[in-house]
Amino acid sequence: MGKGSTGNVYLSHDPYYRRDVAIKVYNIEEDSDADRARVARKMFYNEAHMVGMLQHPNIMPIYDAGEENGKYYVVTEHIQGARTLAAYCRPDNTLRVDDVVEIIYKCAKALHYAHGRGVIHRDIKPSNVMLTIDNDVRIIDFGIAICADAEISRIEGIAGSPSYMSPEQVQSEELTSRSDIYSLGAVLYELLTGFRPFRADNLSKLLHQIVYATPPPIHTYRDDLPEELEHVVAMTMQKDPDKRCPSGNALAADLTRVYADLRTKYDSLDNQEHFDLLRNLTFFHEFSHAEIWEVLRASDWHEYKDGEDIVREGEMDDRFYIIVSGQAGVESNGKQLGVLENGSCFGETSYVRGAKRTASIKANGSVTILRVSSTLMEQVSSACQLRFNKVFLRSLITRLQGDGSTT
Numbered sequence: 001m002g003k004g005s006t007g008n009v010y011l012s013h014d015p016y017y018r019r020d021v022a023i024k025v026y027n028i029e030e031d032s033d034a035d036r037a038r039v040a041r042k043m044f045y046n047e048a049h050m051v052g053m054l055q056h057p058n059i060m061p062i063y064d065a066g067e068e069n070g071k072y073y074v075v076t077e078h079i080q081g082a083r084t085l086a087a088y089c090r091p092d093n094t095l096r097v098d099d100v101v102e103i104i105y106k107c108a109k110a111l112h113y114a115h116g117r118g119v120i121h122r123d124i125k126p127s128n129v130m131l132t133i134d135n136d137v138r139i140i141d142f143g144i145a146i147c148a149d150a151e152i153s154r155i156e157g158i159a160g161s162p163s164y165m166s167p168e169q170v171q172s173e174e175l176t177s178r179s180d181i182y183s184l185g186a187v188l189y190e191l192l193t194g195f196r197p198f199r200a201d202n203l204s205k206l207l208h209q210i211v212y213a214t215p216p217p218i219h220t221y222r223d224d225l226p227e228e229l230e231h232v233v234a235m236t237m238q239k240d241p242d243k244r245c246p247s248g249n250a251l252a253a254d255l256t257r258v259y260a261d262l263r264t265k266y267d268s269l270d271n272q273e274h275f276d277l278l279r280n281l282t283f284f285h286e287f288s289h290a291e292i293w294e295v296l297r298a299s300d301w302h303e304y305k306d307g308e309d310i311v312r313e314g315e316m317d318d319r320f321y322i323i324v325s326g327q328a329g330v331e332s333n334g335k336q337l338g339v340l341e342n343g344s345c346f347g348e349t350s351y352v353r354g355a356k357r358t359a360s361i362k363a364n365g366s367v368t369i370l371r372v373s374s375t376l377m378e379q380v381s382s383a384c385q386l387r388f389n390k391v392f393l394r395s396l397i398t399r400l401q402g403d404g405s406t407t
Contacts, residue, residue: 112248185236
């Protein structure tokens, strides 16, 4: 399937789980190139350390790693038809702005998860972010990651990909999770404009720019980008890590606000219509008008067609869902458990704990859903949070006293 400086990737089949997998076999042959073999060995041990460690829907899962007859290998998920973000880093082939924001949002949440487990990726770049055929995201290649609990935590001589390296990475300083935030900001910049933040005719000049220069504002290349998005890019690419966007979750919250504004721009439905629909739902009867508007700003509106999955069993998510109109079926292990009517809510457990979904929800006919982001709800007023939590807990208790299903 692919060939690189440290090894080859093969398509294979796992008969036990009945799934296709990708197997990377590392080139660790001392007699051909001792330095390259040393690097490949360290990258193998780094990736092998990740087996079962990072389980997030937007991080490529590593199923197995080992050695067989002197060959070192790592087994990962194989995604049919996947491509990397590198294809969308040209001015003539950029993605729609709201799609870019959604992709980087998922990357930010995935990095926040990895950082919380002591892992710094160190090589975030377009070719290390894969898109599935449904435009879902997988961050790949943790070969040079720093792992807090790993004996082999640093690979000398490999710092990452120069165009996306943070200033502190360029200067070989101690790295924190904010270095990955900078790199993700550089990817966001390139996806929006089709150009890298810094360009030079040699490596020395490029590294000097990363440390000392300011990239051209994104509106230099495109005049249709919102000012709020320009601010997000600037905050992720601050030279001083202490002035940079502090975490993946903070970046995700900023992007969610931008995304909501973009969806308003692209959406044909009027916000006032959304407000009127919510005001008539039982869930919002105790909310003031101002509080309903706050919840709307912390949410997004989504339409589903008949049979379309709203949530899938086993997925991780931190959103809470309210059916604005239509019906949805509840399924688990292929068995129909019930039907949710207009005004019903679901996703309570995942909203509170970020846990895996315990059931699938599918649209029965056309369904309109309000998806409430736990990340953005942390940003609304205290009064709105208290009101929401009160109604939310009442709904959760009612559900537990009923069928016990909270998805």
